[in-house]
Amino acid sequence: MFKINKNYLNLRGSYLFSTIAKKVEAFTKENPDKKVIRLGIGDVTQPLTPTILKALHNAVDEMGKAETFHGYAPDLGYSFLREAISKHDFEEKGIQIAPDEIFVSDGAKSDSGNIQEIFSTDCKVAVCDPVYPVYVDTNIMSGRTGKWVGDDSTGKWSDVIYLPCTEETNFAPELPKEIPDLIYICSPNNPTGSAMTKDQLQKWVDFANENKAVIIYDAAYEAYISEDNVPHSIYECAGARSCAIELHSFSKNAGFTGVRLGFAVVPHDLKDSDGVELHSLWARRHGTKFNGAPYIQQRAGEAVYSSEGQKEVKGLVSYYMENAAMILKGLKEAGYKVSGGVNAPYVWLKTPDNMTSWDFFDHLLKHANVVGTPGSGFGPSGEGYFRLTAFGTHENTIAAMERISKM
């Protein structure tokens, strides 16, 4: 008689965004005349840019001729893309990451979910709190998180080390007393929008090397960094090659949420105590459970790094960051305590009058008809906070701020 993976049964009820969707649906049903503005989900709204569209069309044409047809891609990615990544994301910033250390994938969500698989199930996991829920959920599925202790919004997993990123810590994680084996850091952070400085991150790299821990560094939002002292890659820190895996996405910089392309960096220097390279394990996972990102998508990724492509995607980032600036300004003027929005497309606000995150969600939906995301959905330290995203259109962002100011 077959048995299921019982760890799955530990996963907490319905997913954050489906709860939001249900609440919004109920509200619009009751209030058909109200125009709801969504500043909740982290999906982009601006279309792909001309250079990327051209690359996609060209690649499709190639797939239509026997001489230029492309079947199975190399498991780890085409050289043309891995070389472009190595050059533009690393070499030009003075970082040495070889094309061979880059693994092209169908996106950072897959990578951030799958990466835990190459580690022992008894590794102790630490996560920034609040953070992107995939890190904890995928470790629940693998049985690393222990038992749920506490109530729905501020409860915790008994075996997870939480690294609070709150007003008290200036929204950066502090070194924990208990030593973790795997440390998930997302910087600039989703959902807080705050980013670690190079000095702050260097402390974590040193800590990881001292304790033989691995940092899984999610750099999905690096294109939004505007301040000089914030690193674009963990490999800007000395010693990171021997303790860090870095995850990248084309979703937020180039608008690829529906295109699906990302990559992971696993340096050869990252080895376990027996000298086994994590690179070889990840290569084996890629080769066995994945058949490469599509040729068409990889050509689109290459186009992102062309000089025209770079101009265009910087335009996209600027567009969203103008929204972020409007949200920051609007909320400040309306008397809210806010952070983020400078190095990331997320603005993080403290709920007024000690409202819970979900109470503020209901409040904002009812009185401003604006949808945001309750901070408690991202971890226990998110309770009492709320996320607004800059991925809307200018028009909607302006309208939302007007409504909030009148609330």
Add this chain to the structure above:
Amino acid sequence: MFKINKNYLNLRGSYLFSTIAKKVEAFTKENPDKKVIRLGIGDVTQPLTPTILKALHNAVDEMGKAETFHGYAPDLGYSFLREAISKHDFEEKGIQIAPDEIFVSDGAKSDSGNIQEIFSTDCKVAVCDPVYPVYVDTNIMSGRTGKWVGDDSTGKWSDVIYLPCTEETNFAPELPKEIPDLIYICSPNNPTGSAMTKDQLQKWVDFANENKAVIIYDAAYEAYISEDNVPHSIYECAGARSCAIELHSFSKNAGFTGVRLGFAVVPHDLKDSDGVELHSLWARRHGTKFNGAPYIQQRAGEAVYSSEGQKEVKGLVSYYMENAAMILKGLKEAGYKVSGGVNAPYVWLKTPDNMTSWDFFDHLLKHANVVGTPGSGFGPSGEGYFRLTAFGTHENTIAAMERISKM
């Protein structure tokens, strides 16, 4: 100190196809004048067809306009594609599979590798032997296979139930004495090219239901079936909805090896002893570790089901099956014992003079300059057999047969 997933260290040395690549490279270096013909790897060679190219171009155009841009896809797939699949692959064949039971993915390799994750690690696995290596390899990575016992080519994993598919069993698996929990069946089979009849498969469905086992049925080659008594889906068998998951690919029917699209079927009737639906577990895995197949690809998948698309992809299948017929005929005339090639693009031959699979590989490469795949690479019962694929061009297939006949 972090620890790795030690199961990965149990994976056997270099992968079949990389060993082949190295041997071919060495041969061509020594014999630069010889033109090597590759009938080894299961990759397609014919370009995408016009209707599919049009759908891809249209979808790319949509991604370039804000009004028609598509961001994150629904985790489980767009309705337009799931409905097309439900209608054409199932309803039209008299099978009831609802769109909601279909999970769109980036391909059957990912699905066949990931599906084991929703089961307990102490499930006992049975596999057809020989078979596509991903089933066993992904269970090695999860620790279900025990120890390797025996030599390189005919050794076995101590905890795996092997289901020999050889001349002696007429290339169909027979019910085992030991009861498995998970049963991997690929039919039409890769690499033997043989397909189970409906009666044969019904026995397995009954066996699975009696023993509360789950059949993971890989239908990647169903488009190549030409005989009436061979089922296109396991759900043609009575009772399969309560014991079977079915995996489908667009790679081999529509030439999507480099496009990447597939789907899994998990019926709601498939439940564990506590009544937990596997559907809910697979949905959770999709939602947590995957961000949907790309919009562009899903539109291409939809186009496969249009009437023009169907005509075109049937043309592709016919093209390859003409190759299969030529290979079958050529090998028979040359005195080989052959099977497969009627319901699948693979022809399976018994090596002459009791040669090992690898000896015959070297022999064929040296004397006919033709590359095939050693049967032992697919499992212990593959030793003494050899696979040729029909995915080459007509010209190369004809030339290869001429050379073999003169060998």
